[in-house]
Amino acid sequence: MSKHDKPKPKPSYAPALQRGLHEVSHQVEAMHRAIAGKTFGALKQVPVVAQPAALIESIHDAVSAGVHAAVRLGNRGLFSLAGEAERALASDAPPGPRESGLRAAINGVFGDHLAAHGEALATPMQLFERGRHSAAVLDHLHIPQRRVCIFLHGLACDEHCWVPDADSGEPDYGAQVHADFGYTVLYLRYNSGLPIADNASAFAELLQTLCAAQPSLQEILLIGHSMGGLIARCALWQGAGSPWLARTRMLICLGSPQLGSPLERLGMVTNRLLDSFDVTAPIGAIARRRSAGIRDLHDGIGADAGQDPPEVELRFLGATIAEDSDSALGKLVGDGLVTPDSALAERPRANIARAQLGGLGHMAMLHEARVWQQVHTWIAEGFVPTA
Template sequence: MRSDELRDAGALTGTALGELAQLARGVHTALADRLFTLAGKPAEPIRMLHDGIAAIAYASTEVGVKVLPAAVGLVAGAVQDPTAESVHDTARGRFALGALNGFWGDRVAERQPALAPQLRMRLNNGPMRGVPANLAHDADESVTGRLVFFAHGLCETDLCWSFAAEKRWGDRSVTYGSKLRDDDGWTPFYLNYNTGVHISANARELADQLEELVALWPVPVTEIALVGHSLGGLVARSAAHQADELGHRWVKQLRHIVGLGTPHLGAPLERFANWGTHRLARLPETRPIAVWLNRRSVGIKDLRYGALLEADWFDIDPDELLQDRVTPATLIPGVAYSMASATLSREPEGLFAHDLLVQHSSAHGIGKVRSIPFDVARTHHLGGRKHHFDLLADATVYAKLREWLAGADGAGRSSEDTDATRRRNRRTRRTRRAG
């Protein structure tokens, strides 16, 4: 780890331990207040003694757990070799930071930025790059004008696409991207980013980087495909929507958006967390737990109903007991949208029609209040004891992915045919917002 990463790691550890101490103190204080109130005046002397001892004990504990890790981080950073490898450039480091930032990424980006992943990409098995010009420089004679970008889900990293690869393919280096490269001549890119910040923010950064990358790519770009697992599918849809609004040129080459286990209509676990924190906040004894749970990242809160755009969260308290207020992102003309889901049940219906995290109906955009008009012919269901991460490496999913990317279904229209439609859509959306 670099010195700034050690420093921020110490500070973050201290903050996390301090918040746990505050949680314990809050629950203890509320329980004690209730018990002493029930005991009445006879217990007042004991209460005064208890409150004094508890205040000293908790205050010293909070100071200790906050200061000691931060001090250790500062000292370790001061003596660290300045040429040390960044934690972001190691597989284990990215795995740990991916999980951490999924839960607290917005706060980490604000307070301990050395530990917050920036949106970067790598080409095949090359190094992670944060600047599109460097990605273009990595290109060799094997690259093509067919570019496919893989966006991971919440708490994941660019390495998630190798999940269970050895079990599925017999080679841990094999991914959907490498197979598409070998079978059909696609050039794969793998994204790594902070899933704890807003989906719309990650998507805007992706859209801007793609605009620069396509302009610098050494061969003419003829096709672009965005493939996202879980939250990554929402980032892909949002990036395309925002790029289209901004008039980015790369959208003209965009042909496919694929969501694998993507909660297009939201995730029930986040809705339950939102409901649960409101119930916990009603009692003094459980209110500190609600406060602690509400510190989960805005990236997680965006998953409540699948918030794609800044308008879906701007000037809204994310801890309200919210109903679905998400603005449906326009499906871009000329782009084929394809969706896959996994379920514990063999059939895509019933109590177990989910993959432990995402419901089948949400992955396919089918809702009671709001639906997304995806083409049913471009959907796939992986059923029978299948979980969320089975979608990352599965032979039948790959076969469908290859089939989808090979078929046009409207995506093969020329850019000239869709330019006028895009301009009309942008004018319509601007008029609606103004009204």
């Protein structure tokens, strides 16, 4: 490392958690004041106890403010010590699956705030080779068959979500794509708390960089789960005229809420109800801090928000937790997070195929034999082996 190269800051959980707990403390204090204010307000309407109630209220407010301030001060000291310990124990080795998964979860909920504050904990967008913990160096990749398959994870996950437990007997889609079709498999890691459109733009730029670093690359296959499918599809909309789009053959979306998630819509309604009352408004303020990525799931990317390139084959797979995927219950609850109508984006368009499975939950779509069989069928259609 030259004297001009500055080492990148180590990701630290302490500052982000401290800031989050600090804000929660303020909102709890506001709710405490709202509850107490209603109580003392009622007492001050009674002539006999009005003056004593006012005095007690002033004492209560002073004591309450002091207690909450002490809590915040204690938190600052505690997390400062935690941050020092974290930095002391940090090594130059890349994070393993457990730490990476924790960072992914934090990014899913607060990732836009972390990025806005320049926190090292904010996840950068990177591609990873199978089984590697360090980001891929794009111009050093070995792509013998000139084909790559890129897997995109969903909200609050990372690339490790695609790999089943060793003794589970569940299919590993990445290993199967490589074994059956010869694709070089890459996994995208990204900050799922950022707006979907921002991640899509960054992904399009990354694909452009990949093609520039690998001029012999001939084919790109994209497989996205949940939010990952939305990001890939939105990137297709933004990639008109780009070399990477001309090399992209197919996008397969697994449980992607193309038309939005009812769970986030319920969250928006709940937020409005919380904001309607003084006592619960502080809780609503905390709920509003959820990331832009989560809020984007309210509407998904919409059926008419962009133009799907006709040269790219689109494949949408939906699921329901009900065994009968066509039942009223199946259509209502979907896979637990995404309804079939949203996952399948029911509108006729060229070059789109859809499939639906019953008895399957949202996260179970990552390692399921029936899902792999459908994915395999789609990839095999029109597949031309490399000579």
